[in-house]
Amino acid sequence: MTNNTTTKWFSSWFDTPFYHTLYKDRDDTEAHAFMDTLTNYLNVPERGIILDLACGKGRHARYLNKIGYDVTGVDLSENSINFAKQFENNSLHFEVHNMCKPYNKQFDAVFNLFTSFGYFDKDEDNLNTIKAIKENLNPFGFGVIDFMNSEFVIDNLVPEEIKTVDDITFNLKRYVEAGYIVKDISFTAEGNDYNFQERVRAFTLKDFETMFEAANVHLLDVFGDYKLHKFNAKTSERLVMIFK
Structure with a gap:
């Protein structure tokens, strides 16, 4: 799913x-x-x-x-x-x-x-x-x-990261798009696949x-x-x- x-x-x-x-x-x-x-x-x-x-x-x-x-x-x-x-x-x-x-x-x-x-x-x-x-x-x-x-966040953005917490492996991708700092979050938990996204205006x-x-x-x-x-x-x- x-x-x-x-x-x-x-x-x-x-x-x-999961958040x-x-x-x-x-x-x-x-x-x-x-x-x-x-x-x-x-x-x-x-x-x-x-x-x-x-x-x-x-x-x-x-x-x-x-x-x-x-x-x-x-x-x-x-x-x-x-x-x-x-x-x-x-x-x-x-x-x-x-x-x-x-x-x-x-x-x-x-x-x-x-x-x-x-x-x-x-x-x-x-x-x-x-x-x-x-x-x-x-x-x-x-x-x-x-x-x-x-400005500091964009200059130091880590494009890809893998983070494991409580036996869940989170795949994180970060980028800038249309004035937003975006983080794509994908992981599998209890047999289900999940995809979420964080979007914050780069004010x-x-x-x-x-x-x-x-x-x-x-x-x-x-x-x-x-x-x-x-x-x-x-x-x-x-x-x-x-x-x-």
């Missing part, structure tokens, strides 16, 4: 257990340190309220809650949200939500982390996401988009500046890594933008 790619690839691939298998080696220590650094830099108030936009299974949201914040995590993936709900408490909540649309609450901070942006086929959906973030901020709140540095800082202007958003700071060092288009691995 072959599971072919769909137009809205993120709503199928992210909802499979979480492939990326199970993500560095939680680095992620936690980034949350410490970021909340301190933004001076998020004690017991402040934070929206984790496109939260996945909630790894950032759960840590933010652990260090004292009231956190809501939202994601389009029902399976991820159902998994995350087991960790809910009085100050940690998860909900299925489309990030193109405003959430019905305002926050001290809205975080969109780990390149959870640029998946949409329509440019208006990317712009609407930025508009929604702005609408979800209270008068003192900050928005944060943690994106890849597309640059200039592209974001254009979208921010269109959304009437003010870009305040730009950093190039999780320690909030200065951004360099050629050498930085990340593009971390703080705005309101």
